Amino acid sequence: MEKLRIDKWLWAARFYKTRSLAAEEIGKGRVQINGVEAKSSREVKAGDEVSLRQGPLTRTVEVMGIxxxxGGAPVAQLLxxxxxxxLARKALAAEQGRLGQEPATTLEHGxxxxRDRRDIEKAQGQGWDSRWSASAD
Structure with a gap:
């Protein structure tokens, strides 16, 4: 076997968990072969350079096998x-992630x-005592 579809190869090399996820990422334009945007049916062969985006990180790999x-992770890494x-970009991203969290990830949504409302009101000095009342004081 000399050539294989890129979506099958990305799945076999364990970059994506399913072949449909690999095809979806290819469809979004996040995978390039030799600098050209790929389609799922594009065939890859040994020696090709594949560039793919995984989250904020762009990985560049050379195809060594088909x-x-x-298979298992050790077998997939031989591909x-x-x-x-x-590798330098990956190490830098890991170091940045270790040093500080992204502020947006700590925000609660919704x-x-x-309980949160009561804590906010307590911190602002508002409570039942400070609210307007219909009593005739």
Whole structure:
């Protein structure tokens, strides 16, 4: 076997959990072969350079082998060789992630709960005592 569809190869090399996820990422334009945007049916062969985006990280790998069966991680790592530049970007992203969290990830989404609202009102000095009352004081 000399050539294989890129979606099957990405699945076999364990970049994506399912072949449909690989095809979806290819359809979104997040995978390039030799600098050209790929389609799912595009065939990949040994020596091709594949660039793919996984989250905020762009990985560049060289195809070393072809397999249409998904094996274990050690077997899958034999199918490609990641470039030095890509490994440096990966290490830098890991270091940045270790040093500080993204502020947006700590935000809670949605409306505050009853408990949150009470905490907010307590912090602002508002409570039942400070509210307007219909009593004739």
């Amino acid at each position: 397999s249409n069966q998904r 490609y060789k990641e470039s030095e530049e890509s 409306r505050p709960t009853k």
